[in-house]
Amino acid sequence: TxxxxxxxxxxxxxxxxxxxxxxxxxxxxxxxxxxxxxxxxxxxxxxxxxxxxxxxxxxxxxxxxxxxxxxxxxxxxxxxxxxxxxxxxxxxxxxxxxxxxxxxxxxxxxxxxxxxxxxxxxxxxxxxxxxxxxxxxxxxxxxxxxxxxxxxxxxxxxxxxxxxxxxxxxxxxxxxxxxxxxxxxxxxxxxxxxxxxxxxxxxxxxxxxxxxxxxxWGIEGVVKDSVTSNPLYARVEFMNPDRVDIYTDPNLGDFHKMIEQGTYDLRISANEYAPKT
The missing domain is CATH 3.40.630.10 (Zn peptidases)
Structure with missing residues (x-):
């Protein structure tokens, strides 16, 4: 970093x-x-x-x-x-x-x-x-x-x-x-x-x-290893409603998606980790 x-x-x-x-x-x-x-x-x-x-x-x-x-x-x-x-x-x-x-x-x-x-x-x-x-x-x-x-x-x-x-x-x-x-x-x-x-x-x-x-304005967060707290490079998928997927910053694990107000179902996935919804 x-x-x-x-x-x-x-x-x-x-x-x-x-x-x-x-x-x-x-x-x-x-x-x-x-x-x-x-x-x-x-x-x-x-x-x-x-x-x-x-x-x-x-x-x-x-x-x-x-x-x-x-x-x-x-x-x-x-x-x-x-x-x-x-x-x-x-x-x-x-x-x-x-x-x-x-x-x-x-x-x-x-x-x-x-x-x-x-x-x-x-x-x-x-x-x-x-x-x-x-x-x-x-x-x-x-x-x-x-x-x-x-x-x-x-x-x-x-x-x-x-x-x-x-x-x-x-x-x-x-x-x-x-x-x-x-x-x-x-x-x-x-x-x-x-x-x-x-x-x-x-x-x-x-x-x-x-x-x-x-x-x-939109959705933001940080994706980390739950044990080590190390940041992860991950994919953030918008399952419902459908939106263009984004990826976390490879150094900090943070993501920011400009998106309209609403409720969204997300799935977070990274190599060698089980996906999270």
Missing amino acids: TPDEENEPEIRLPANMHGNEHIGTEITLYFLRHLLTNYASNPQVQDLIDNKEIWILPTINPDGKVANTRRNANNVDLNRDYGYFWDGWGGSPGPCSQIENKVMVQHLDENDISLEYNYHSVAQYVNYPWDYHYADPPDSQHIIDLSQVYADSANLTVTNGYDWYQVTGCIQDYTIGTSGALAWTIETLEPSSSSAIDQICYNNRDALMDICERAG
């Missing part, structure tokens, strides 16, 4: 996966600056920092950013390369073949991410899963409700990914499909004027403040 690891919901904000879509870098850095400069004076910011773990990743395609190209240095579209219903789109030679995505997958495996927004341009959408298939995930109504909260704050429109256009091998579907974290793609305009950029950053900052505090 790392010294700064705590039992908290974790939020991940990757941006600039497509190197020529620069607005995501601005949005995430603007949000980061807001958190750093307002911690001492803003109780909402203070509560968010004290009680959430926030990963801000302003540029996850640095070669594409420098070259001002959509794809990375290997001419692969990183948002077609993820290994969840991968189908070889975007020049991808294999599932999670690119170093940028290998790092993101490792990070997801090592952390209990509850909430993720990844930033793109040049539409004006809050895009929710799935992208690869027309059917909605089991959490769909809660996802749509949260999508609308973000959209209202950021002056965007809610859309289902598949309804907009089909994509396979994207980060959004990989995150929710393999970890159970709620994940969205945010599409904004890509303006050139500083005032327009500032307004987009301001709108998305407010949306993030609205949603990120909700990362702790």
Whole structure:
């Protein structure tokens, strides 16, 4: 366990996966600056920092950013390369073949991410899963409700990914499909004027403040060995009603699931242990 690891919901904000879509870098850095400069004076910011773990990743395609190209240095579209219903789109030679995505997958495996927004341009959408298939995930109504909260704050429109256009091998579907974290793609305009950029950053900052505090709303707990009290890496299954399963943090054994109010039947399972319900 790392010294700064705590039992908290974790939020991940990757941006600039497509190197020529620069607005995501601005949005995430603007949000980061807001958190750093307002911690001492803003109780909402203070509560968010004290009680959430926030990963801000302003540029996850640095070669594409420098070259001002959509794809990375290997001419692969990183948002077609993820290994969840991968189908070889975007020049991808294999599932999670690119170093940028290998790092993101490792990070997801090592952390209990509850909430993720990844930033793109040049539409004006809050895009929710799935992208690869027309059917909605089991959490769909809660996802749509949260999508609308973000959209209202950021002056965007809610859309289902598949309804907009089909994509396979994207980060959004990989995150929710393999970890159970709620994940969205945010599409904004890509303006050139500083005032327009500032307004987009301001709108998305407010949306993030609205949603990120909700990362702790739902079901949470810690899974431990009943004899040694050592934390366990475990699967948390939602048996009834059906929801996307999640996994505990491999270091602390904690889990956090953003979910609507209600009663749920859970089953907890870990390798070499009898399941618990």
